[in-house]
Amino acid sequence: MPDAVVIGAGPNGLVAANLLADAGWSVEVLEEQPEPGGAVRHDRGVHPDYVNDLFSSFYPLAVASPVLAALRLQDHGLRWSHAPHVLAHPLTDGRCAVLDRGVDITAASLDAFAAGDGAAWRRLHELWERLGGDLMDALFAPFPPVRAGVRLLARLRGAGGLRVARTMLLPVRRMGEEEFHGEGGRLLLAGNALHADLAPESAGSGGFGWLMSMLGQSHGFPVPVGGSGALTAALTRRLRGRGGVLR
Template sequence: MGTPDAVVIGAGPNGLVAANILADAGWQVVVCEEQPEPGGGVRSGPGPADGFVYDHCSAFYPMAISSRAIGSLELERYGLRWLHADEVLAHPLPDGRAAVLSRDLHRTAEGLDELAAGDGAAWRRLYGLWEELGPHLLDALFVPFPPIRTGLRLVAKLRLTGLLRFTRFALLPVRRLAEEEFSGPAALLLAGCALHADLMPESAGSTVYGWLLAMLGHQYGWPVPEGGSGQLTAALVRRLEQHGGVLRCGDAVRQVVVRGGRAVAVRTASGEEIPARRAVLAATAVTQLYGGLVGWEHLPPRLRDDLRRFQWDYSTFKVDWALRAPVPWQATGVAGAGTVHVAASLDEMTEYTAQISMGRVPARPFLLAGQMTTADPCRSPRGTESLWAYTHVPRRVRGDAGGDLTGSWDEREREAFADRLEAQIERYAPGWRELVIARRITAPGQLQASNANLVGGAINGGTTSVHQQLVFRPTPGLGRPETPIAGLYLASSSAHPGGAVHGACGANAARAALHATRAHAQRAAAAGIRLGIGR
């Protein structure tokens, strides 16, 4: 390879999607990754016991399978195979029943009606809204803001009155939606989905986020890559390399070289300078790019103050277990679900998020759990289960609502809080802890050590709250991947549309770079014509 056309910093899903799109356009691309292996949060490995496979961070991928950016790469041709559990999501209840979301809408609605008459019909209405607007919303979600074409189609479809009603729906806190639409626990499915981010039941926008994930479960499912999440990364890497891209791992980029107001190269930890003829794409946390890889002397003074106000999402604490048998859930329907939400009620979810907001380690943490062998039988030996669960904790701990944890997350605190997670599952599956062969605990600092983009254990690249979405992400502006430096693009989840594995942040950055290059070539050609006429 000669001089690269582009250097991509970071080999997570956004960086690899961006690199593939540029390679498809004929660009020579080099991807630089700090860690010894690619993937970022999309990696897997052996453990926590012999014969088991665990995912380092992300595991289920409704956004990936629905993403236009990832779908266009046809990764199935490069070895990726999606698998589904029998049920998408289950939320066990204290009385031994469960709310279950299936790919089958009718089965889901019937189950919700059994829990509370009329809730099935309300759920069908939510899916009817999705059938009407879902494709347009996905088109709008995955492109740079503002999505002009999609926006015009939505306005034409809904007209003013319908648009206002949908906007109200989108801004509703999920607790208010529960009061308006449901008489039973159906809303717990939506509230749990909203807590995949950092949206409490009282947060504006928590309804639309929960609705989006739940409806994707009906339309696409929440699949897993066969063999582990790392197989999604492996397919992206294989595709890139077959299209001429180069991946360099284990040599971190320490500086974006700026000359004449333009990004022209990167400098790595080894001191090597890698030129970039056309663009540098930074699939890194925005706080690492501005004032880090790019010095403040190259940036507008206002940006420094804006970035000081950038808000991270909550920190994350994760435990992986190797079980000698599946979890003995009391409620019917939970055993077949790939994903399980664990919380007794909407009030318990509110209490959990309120404690985090006050800087307190939650006494009864909400758990997002994954039954990986249930979804993919090759994740562990026959008859066993590879299980994980994560919860959120404060970024800065000021107290503990359930004990004496300080947020140091030393060995004692890691073990104690992991026991607290296990106690939550025990409420709905008595005796399950006797099945544990081994467990692996990952505290916030360990998440960041394995992936510098997970700053303080934040897994969404910044809060999902409405004040830091769209034109406010990462700072007030246009919500686009362009930066104040010519030829430099923000390609991480710190950019619109934010967290989750959809590759849209990387795709938007790649397309912006391609567009800028075409525009420059057109301007140069026009100038040449004018000069020719002048002669």
């Protein structure tokens, strides 16, 4: 009998199995589907020469995750690809809000909507630079994230405390109106908040919009070279290389 049985070979199951194998456990992963990956898979069903991501496509949290970084999946074939810009919101009048990994480029695109909105974006990015590291540690630490949570609270107090907390709990529509004079910055926040399946009027959607926007600003929205399943393949190869079994 193995030390651990993991039910489901999606990304979370495969990461858990790799961590257990690293700790010296014998691990067996059971998957009901004919291939692993869950929502991190691709196929060539459209055309043999065309790789189509079936569900998810881009993975900023994977790139930002200290857990995945420690797995060194690049040693198991994973490579990331970035578009020239992270994303863009073009409007019918020809204006376009652009999120780029270079904060100067993002800020310049927002200043085209309203003077000063570039500086407003820089302030949100400076907040991320103060809080982002501890926030990521809290997100990826075992629950409850005591150590990372204490560090985050200390930094939050120094960054404005209740004012920042209030801003993050706002609906993203209200947050955009308070932070930006023009449409550009509001579009970037709201569009990114929708990745969390929250409506623009939902409480807390502002915080998710800020989080996803800043992940894009800092890490981009990278895709695995060869299709989303390449991330699954790297996790699977690593697991098997450490003696894990996938059925």
